[in-house]
Structure formats: structure tokens, C-alpha cells
Amino acid sequence: MASVVLVGSQWGDEGKGKVVDRYAERADWVVRYQGGNNAGHTLVVDGDKTVLHLVPSGILHPNVKCAIGNGVVVDAQILEDELGMLADKGVITEGRLFVSYGAHLILPYHKRLDLAREALRGVDKIGTTGRGIGPAYEDKIARRGVRVADLADRDRVDGLVRQRLKELNAILAVHNAPDHRPFTEAEIVEIVDRHVELGQRLRPYFSNVADRLFRGVEAGERILFEGAQGVLLDIDHGTYPYVTSSNTVSSNAATGTGLGFHHLTSVIGVMKAYTTRVGRGPFPTELSDETGEVLRKAGNEFGATTGRPRRCGWLDLVALRYAVRVAGIRQLVVTKLDVLGGLPELPVCVAYELDGRRMTEYPDNVHDLHRVKPVYEKMPGFEEIGAVRRFEDLPAAARDYLRFIADALGVTIALVSVGPGRGEDLELVDPFA
Ligand code: IMP
Numbered sequence: 001m002a003s004v005v006l007v008g009s010q011w012g013d014e015g016k017g018k019v020v021d022r023y024a025e026r027a028d029w030v031v032r033y034q035g036g037n038n039a040g041h042t043l044v045v046d047g048d049k050t051v052l053h054l055v056p057s058g059i060l061h062p063n064v065k066c067a068i069g070n071g072v073v074v075d076a077q078i079l080e081d082e083l084g085m086l087a088d089k090g091v092i093t094e095g096r097l098f099v100s101y102g103a104h105l106i107l108p109y110h111k112r113l114d115l116a117r118e119a120l121r122g123v124d125k126i127g128t129t130g131r132g133i134g135p136a137y138e139d140k141i142a143r144r145g146v147r148v149a150d151l152a153d154r155d156r157v158d159g160l161v162r163q164r165l166k167e168l169n170a171i172l173a174v175h176n177a178p179d180h181r182p183f184t185e186a187e188i189v190e191i192v193d194r195h196v197e198l199g200q201r202l203r204p205y206f207s208n209v210a211d212r213l214f215r216g217v218e219a220g221e222r223i224l225f226e227g228a229q230g231v232l233l234d235i236d237h238g239t240y241p242y243v244t245s246s247n248t249v250s251s252n253a254a255t256g257t258g259l260g261f262h263h264l265t266s267v268i269g270v271m272k273a274y275t276t277r278v279g280r281g282p283f284p285t286e287l288s289d290e291t292g293e294v295l296r297k298a299g300n301e302f303g304a305t306t307g308r309p310r311r312c313g314w315l316d317l318v319a320l321r322y323a324v325r326v327a328g329i330r331q332l333v334v335t336k337l338d339v340l341g342g343l344p345e346l347p348v349c350v351a352y353e354l355d356g357r358r359m360t361e362y363p364d365n366v367h368d369l370h371r372v373k374p375v376y377e378k379m380p381g382f383e384e385i386g387a388v389r390r391f392e393d394l395p396a397a398a399r400d401y402l403r404f405i406a407d408a409l410g411v412t413i414a415l416v417s418v419g420p421g422r423g424e425d426l427e428l429v430d431p432f433a
Pocket of ligand 1: 011012013038039040126127128129130131132133134228229233242243244245278279280
């Protein structure tokens with residue numbers, strides 16, 4: 001029995017979609033356990049690009065089953081659109097994709113509230129994706145959410161939506177902006193009707209995911225859990241309040257699907273060979289100069305979900321050491337190493353300095369992250385490596401860069417990605433072995 005949890009170990013956008021696609025051929029299941037369509041996982045197969053926001057990245061492998069666990073927040077309209085896009089590409093999803101009855105729905109008022117709150121925060125905004133993620137999770141925790149299981153009953157959906165909008169409409173009225181106005185009666189009816197209809201059309205996908213996965217595990221099937229976002233965006237362990245609204249760490253793979261924690265056998269962290277972040281929040285190694293621009297262009301660092309330019313910076317081993325610890329990462333996948341090819345030298349942040357004190361661990365108080373200064377160790381650069389397919393064929397400086405990371409973090413490197421396409425990588429360890 002082997003199940004692997006794949007988590008982003010920075011602020012998301014580490015290239016997890018490609019890695020899931022790489023490992024999916026060895027798995028029976030690929031399962032999402034948190035987040036929603038704030039994620040954007042890009043897959044390139046034979047030059048054809050597919051961007052998935054909600055459907056697990058294993059879907060392009062015909063023999064793999066996919067599941068969306070109870071911990072995910074589901075925008076049913078986005079799900080239907082994504083399934084339509086996949087059908088247009090000839091991908092069969094029915095009978096292969098299972099969506100938990102326990103997953104909470106993102107409804108149009110969650111999106112409106114997300115955008116209204118961001119507008120109200122002004123310069124203090126979080127920089128959310130505007131997809132309604134936070135408000136949907138709020139309703140879940142406050143025990144007033146609408147779940148997939150509710151869609152079969154129009155009266156129930158109608159009651160839940162109206163109950164919620166009684167309060168929300170009053171809040172939206174306070175915002176008093178044309179884009180964020182309260183919902184009218186006609187809009188309420190439309191939301192209810194549309195979601196009941198979506199529920200009918202999507203019904204073949206709805207399932208008891210926990211039970212299916214449990215039976216799968218009992219039968220010796222291999223599960224790959226596909227984390228979204230990254231450890232530093234975790235609601236509890238990330239750079240709060242500049243985080244997403246779910247637990248992105250590996251342990252949530254159990255809660256977010258209904259399996260026991262002993263079913264999670266290993267954790268692989270995915271890290272980019274440098275650092276990026278979208279949205280606001282502290283970022284000690286950020287490069288606000290032309291070098292940041294060089295990385296953004298070379299790495300095509302624009303959000304797959306919102307198209308926003310990503311903030312770019314050097315590798316931060318202090319942050320990674322923290323992520324490795326809280327997510328229980330034993331193996332790492334390093335992505336986009338090719339993007340660094342051609343740079344004369346590669347500064348790596350090995351410590352922070354705060355008020356004249358050097359520290360190699362994340363600060364106890366997350367607010368200090370705004371004040372820390374990175375301490376760099378400079379590694380020599382290496383030439384283009386996009387065509388390399390074996391670790392031994394990497395230039396010595398690239399191998400040194402990887403060894404330096406592995407030694408500093410006490411992990412094994414399982415895979416190195418040197419391009420966006422399938423096969424553009426070098427595998428060192430089989431994660432399911
Ligand atoms: P939310 O998840 O839309 O509420 O956004 C909260 C924060 O998480 C913002 O800084 C977003 O930019 C960030 N975020 C959410 N999803 C992703 C992702 O998939 N990749 C990178 N950042 C993300």
C-alpha cells in the first residue's frame with residue numbers, strides 16, 4: 001500500500017500540476033483535498049496546454065480515477081465548464097471522476113463578497129484570486145454552507161440560500177458599490193434554479209469519496225493526493241493573514257478526504273528552483289529590480305488563474321526548512337531549474353537577519369517576516385539545461401545547487417523538472433517505491 005501526498009512547499013505555483021501528471025501513470029487515484037478553483041494547474045502534453053482549476057491533474061491519464069474530496073470547495077459552474085473543456089479534448093470523465101457529497105459549494109454570493117471585501121480593504125487587501133474561496137470556507141465553518149449533497153433537494157437549497165442572503169445582503173448593502181450590491185429576488189431564484197439544474201447534470205459524478213478511497217486502499221490501490229497552493233499559504237501555518245482559507249499542509253489530505261492519517265504513507269514537497277508569490281504578504285527574498293523581471297520573463301511567471309504577474313525572488317532556504325517541517329516533507333521535487341540557466345550567479349538565502357541577530361529558522365512571530373533581511377550565499381550559475389535528461393549530465397554547478405538544497409533541508413531530491421512538457425525532467429527516486 002502506498003499513498004503519496006504532494007504539497008507545494010512555497011507560496012503555490014511550484015508546478016505541481018506537471019508533477020502530478022508525471023506520477024499519475026503510477027497511481028490508481030489522483031485526489032484533491034483542499035482549495036478550489038483558486039488553483040491553476042498547467043499541463044502540457046505533446047505541446048497541447050491544459051489548465052485545470054478544479055478537476056485533479058490525473059484526469060489526462062485514462063486509467064486513473066480522480067476524486068474531489070470533502071475538503072475542497074466546489075464552484076459547480078466551473079466544474080461543469082471544466083468537464084466540457086475536457087470533453088472537447090476527447091477526455092472521458094464520467095465513471096472516472098468522483099465528487100464528494102460532503103464538499104461545500106462556492107456560490108455567486110461568495111465571489112461577490114470576496115471582491116467586495118478586497119475592495120473595502122484597499123491597500124490592505126490580501127490579493128485573493130476573487131473566486132469566493134474565503135467566504136465559502138467561512139460558511140462551512142459557521143455551519144451555514146450548502147453542500148453537494150444538498151443539491152438534490154430544491155427546497156433545501158432555496159432555504160439555505162435565502163437564510164444566508166438575509167444577512168449577506170445587509171452586509172453588501174453597507175459596501176454600497178455597483179459591482180457589489182445586494183442580490184435581488186430574481187437573482188436569488190436564478191442562483192437556486194441554476195444550481196439545482198447543475199446538480200442534476202453533475203449527479204453522475206457525485207459520490208461517497210471517503211468510502212471509495214477506503215475500499216481502494218483496502219484493495220491495494222495507490223493514491224496520489226494533489227495539494228493546491230503551498231505550505232506558506234496554509235491558514236494555520238502560513239504567512240497569516242496573507243494566506244488562503246484552507247489547510248494546505250499534508251495532514252489535511254486525511255481530513256479533506258475522509259481517510260485516516262495512517263493511510264498517508266509519504267509526503268513529497270514540490271519547490272521551484274527560485275521563489276514566487278502572487279497576492280500580497282511578506283516575501284523576504286523578493287527581487288524588485290531587473291533580475292526579478294528576468295526571472296518573471298524566463299519562467300513565464302504569470303498566474304494560471306488570474307493572469308497576475310507573480311512576484312519573483314531568490315530561493316529561500318529558511319522558508320523551505322519551515323515548510324519541510326510543518327508538512328512532514330521527506331522528498332522534494334525541484335521544478336523550473338532550467339529557468340535559472342544562463343544566470344551568472346545564484347544567491348540562495350541561508351538565513352535571515354533581524355535586529356542584528358542571525359536566524360536560520362522562521363521567526364516565531366510571523367509579523368517579523370516583514371522586517372527580516374535575507375543573508376545570501378552565492379552559488380555559481382550554470383548554462384542552459386533544458387535538453388538534459390539524466391542527473392549525471394547536468395553541469396556540475398547545477399548538481400551542486402541541488403545538493404546544497406538537499407543538504408540544507410535534510411531531504412532527498414526525487415525529481416528535477418527542466419521544462420514544462422511531459423518527460424522534460426530527470427527522475428532520481430520513484431515516489432511509490
Ligand atoms: P484566495 O485563495 O483566493 O482566498 O487567495 C488568498 C491568497 O492565496 C492570495 O495571495 C492568492 O494569490 C493566493 N493563492 C490562492 N490560490 C493560489 C494558487 O493556486 N497559487 C498561488 N497563490 C494562490
